Amino acid sequence: MIIDLCVIPMGTTASVSGYIAECQRVLEGTGLSYTMHSYGTNIEGEWDEVMAAVKACHEAVHKMGAPRISSTLKIGTRTDKSQTMQDKIDVVNELLNS
Amino acid sequence: MIIDLCVIPMGTTASVSGYIAECQRVLEGTGLSYTMHSYGTNIEGEWDEVMAAVKACHEAVHKMGAPRISSTLKIGTRTDKSQTMQDKIDVVNELLNS
Amino acid sequence: MIIDLCVIPMGTTASVSGYIAECQRVLEGTGLSYTMHSYGTNIEGEWDEVMAAVKACHEAVHKMGAPRISSTLKIGTRTDKSQTMQDKIDVVNELLNS
Amino acid sequence: MIIDLCVIPMGTTASVSGYIAECQRVLEGTGLSYTMHSYGTNIEGEWDEVMAAVKACHEAVHKMGAPRISSTLKIGTRTDKSQTMQDKIDVVNELLNS
Numbered sequence: 001m002i003i004d005l006c007v008i009p010m011g012t013t014a015s016v017s018g019y020i021a022e023c024q025r026v027l028e029g030t031g032l033s034y035t036m037h038s039y040g041t042n043i044e045g046e047w048d049e050v051m052a053a054v055k056a057c058h059e060a061v062h063k064m065g066a067p068r069i070s071s072t073l074k075i076g077t078r079t080d081k082s083q084t085m086q087d088k089i090d091v092v093n094e095l096l097n098s
Numbered sequence: 099m100i101i102d103l104c105v106i107p108m109g110t111t112a113s114v115s116g117y118i119a120e121c122q123r124v125l126e127g128t129g130l131s132y133t134m135h136s137y138g139t140n141i142e143g144e145w146d147e148v149m150a151a152v153k154a155c156h157e158a159v160h161k162m163g164a165p166r167i168s169s170t171l172k173i174g175t176r177t178d179k180s181q182t183m184q185d186k187i188d189v190v191n192e193l194l195n196s
Numbered sequence: 197m198i199i200d201l202c203v204i205p206m207g208t209t210a211s212v213s214g215y216i217a218e219c220q221r222v223l224e225g226t227g228l229s230y231t232m233h234s235y236g237t238n239i240e241g242e243w244d245e246v247m248a249a250v251k252a253c254h255e256a257v258h259k260m261g262a263p264r265i266s267s268t269l270k271i272g273t274r275t276d277k278s279q280t281m282q283d284k285i286d287v288v289n290e291l292l293n294s
Numbered sequence: 295m296i297i298d299l300c301v302i303p304m305g306t307t308a309s310v311s312g313y314i315a316e317c318q319r320v321l322e323g324t325g326l327s328y329t330m331h332s333y334g335t336n337i338e339g340e341w342d343e344v345m346a347a348v349k350a351c352h353e354a355v356h357k358m359g360a361p362r363i364s365s366t367l368k369i370g371t372r373t374d375k376s377q378t379m380q381d382k383i384d385v386v387n388e389l390l391n392s
Binding site: 010047051054055058062067068069071073076077078079080 | 152169177
């Protein structure tokens with residue numbers, strides 16, 4: 001499955017890049033495919049592994065001192081075909097360039 | 099923790115109430131506290147149990163025939179205090195009525 | 197259309213009920229139908245009026261001193277039929293009780 | 295401000311790349327900065343212009359025949375400093391590389 005994860009630390013300073021960098025380190029440690037964009041990170045993999053990564057991000061951000069977190073997660077699953085993060089972008093770009 | 103789950107079946111008819119009703123049945127079976135609103139369902143509990151419920155909803159909706167699902171999940175965790183779904187509403191209402 | 201709005205103040209204390217109460221006051225002033233739940237507020241109305249209300253909430257929360265806001269908005273529009281926030285809940289409950 | 299927009303057509307086929315491509319064309323026509331990723335599109339600009347673009351995407355997708363749409367929007371505003379979509383990525387990458 002493919003998810004989009006946006007972790008928002010609350011009760012901290014307005015700048016949260018340190019927390020986001022830590023989440024990237026957590027994701028790097030999982031071995032999952034992931035790509036950061038300007039408002040979240042796309043992650044690809046099996047349900048249990050991806051969700052374990054989301055939990056690890058929450059734990060890491062709390063451990064850094066954030067007393068509260070509100071994440072927004074988009075979860076995409078499909079049974080009709082297998083599709084990677086890159087496939088989704090490719091198929092739209094092909095339509096735009098045809 | 100408290101989450102807000104909105105399951106969106108794709109590749110189906112525009113009316114998805116049958117799928118949403120099935121998710122409510124799944125949640126009822128979990129024993130977790132949950133409250134449906136007009137654009138999702140709030141669920142309260144421990145991380146692993148709540149996330150297992152989200153997964154069970156995806157599985158149930160696919161089993162009903164939806165080939166694709168895109169859910170939006172808001173996940174709230176906090177280490178500074180314990181707070182129920184009702185607490186969150188009560189504290190705002192107290193401020194509004196004071 | 198029907199939206200679900202969740203305004204998250206950043207760079208503030210972890211408790212944000214004062215900001216949320218202010219958003220409820222802003223919504224009350226718009227004349228739109230709205231219902232607060234434990235992880236956001238459902239709002240119903242025409243696109244431009246509803247979006248003006250969302251903007252007014254952001255402005256009010258910044259005015260109260262929050263240096264940064266990250267909101268999550270779900271936006272539902274449909275051309276096949278007219279449907280209120282209550283309709284959406286009623287149709288699911290009818291299925292559950294039948 | 296910076297938003298993340300994910301438009302989900304409902305009551306259509308499970309493959310929605312044609313609708314997403316059309317949204318990219320709509321965004322291209324607005325002159326706003328935008329970047330598509332695997333689960334949405336980041337858009338940068340002033341509130342009214344960005345929100346007009348979101349509305350135009352909904353209208354275009356309905357016009358193509360989708361009877362129902364549920365979008366998820368993340369909206370980021372801040373008063374403490376000006377920041378582009380690229381700035382957000384750069385600052386995290388600098389932390390990761392330092």
